[in-house]
Amino acid sequence: MHYRIWKVETMTNVPDNLKYTKKHEWARIEGNRVTIGITDHAQGELTDIVYIELPKVGQDVEVGTELATVESVKSTSDIYSPVSGKIVEVNSNLENSPGDINTDAYGKGWLVVIECADVASAELMTAAEYKALLG
């Protein structure tokens, strides 16, 4: 059996203090407020993001329902809510600089904040589990 060497450009970033989903979203939990975004891996797969359609403040969301749509030069992708609750904040800066999701996925690239009555029941992974998922 012969092997082929394949170089990878950079290691994907998976901060330890966040939770993750199978669908490549991250969640920062602060009491009953959950900030949601997409992971560094996800933004790398999407490539340059040109537009994002976010929900409105006050909107109710359920686990698994569509939260946002991301348009990149490569494709259209839907983002699903990992928790149920009410949208209390939306990152309106992304309207003018959607590329923040690419350059700072866990910081300036945050998408929404959801007020969630029952965070514990959400199916979220640890950083270690998400890293294992990425293989």
Place this chain on the structure above:
Amino acid sequence: MFIDNSINYNYNNPKIIIIPSHSSVDSMNKTALNQKHIEYEGKLVDFHGWEMPLHYKAGIMKEHLTVRSSVGLFDVSHMGDFIILDKSSGKGFQSLLTNDIINVADGKCVYTHLPDDNAKIIDDLIVTKLGTGRYFCVPNASMIDIDENWMKENADIELIDISSDLSCIAVQGPNARILTSKILGEYINTVGKFEARIFNYVSNQFEEFNSLSKESVKKEIGIVSGTGYTGEDGFELILPNALAPALWDKLLKADMGFGALPIGLGARDTLRLEAGFLLSGQDFSRDRTTIETNCSWVIKWNHEFKGREILQRMKEEKTHDKMMGIVLEGRAPARPGSKVRLADSPHEIVGSVSSGNFAPSLGKSIALAYLERQYAKAGINVVLEYHGRELKGVTTKTPFVTKT
């Protein structure tokens, strides 16, 4: 969100991963530049069975903008290469093509459509006349076998498929000529737009048109043509596989102070869209005729060709759909299949999008759409439906971006 993970990355060791040779990626075709794509940190994806870079480290946007402002290199080796010889009698190659490849000078490159008996476009091609009854033809990568079979069955020609011996590096952008002449010699600049010469890539000399043969392309002989699919000036350097990697490096490492980049398929698509160029398999897929597209000028009525009577009738009846460009108001794109309605009467569907994406040079989204003929004029306000959104736009002639 769903992400297409046809290539799996191992993030535990960021520098090097070793994959066993029996993994799925090895079943894809690879060009002679495959190792270069890896070396230059290309994100490899499956493109119609070919392992090709979607983008490199810079990303699609930067790569696109670099081609418009400076110069970029593309590996388009997956495209086909045929030498075609008319037999002494019977239907020549010309009878298969909408455009005129006979009444042109030797070395002229002609963009043409390959229609079927119903005038539906099978593929689009660049054909270079090498002499009387001798041609060099570049079919699209996904259509090589289909085109070859169609051509052999429908014309009295000898077709020599040299696709597997030749690579192709496209050098595109305002600095393309300066860069290429630095590496291949000043005389490269005598090859003008839509012209080609036979070139010896070892001695850097031009050769006679009859030097191109299935034997010579295994050694040093190839073609330099003033063609490309980006809307920029530049060349397509068609050369024997063994010589391609070294030329790739020389061009990218020329260090002329203007930052040449390798460019992936992602930017290739946004560039061609801005130029209003058609994508085979997307803007047509044996379901549209040339007269419906934005390049009906590729029909030359001075010769008999497949489907000509049907096109003639369509031209007289003037009831056919017509392709127009649409510039959208914002950044949100409309993609293939998106329905087009009139802003003034939004219940009426008047067409659909065949290609659509964000245009990095314009900062907004654009689309190519086939519209009912009466609405196929510039300046009509339309609404495009896509992914639950209603996007406002206005029709326009193509190209969307012009270079003087």
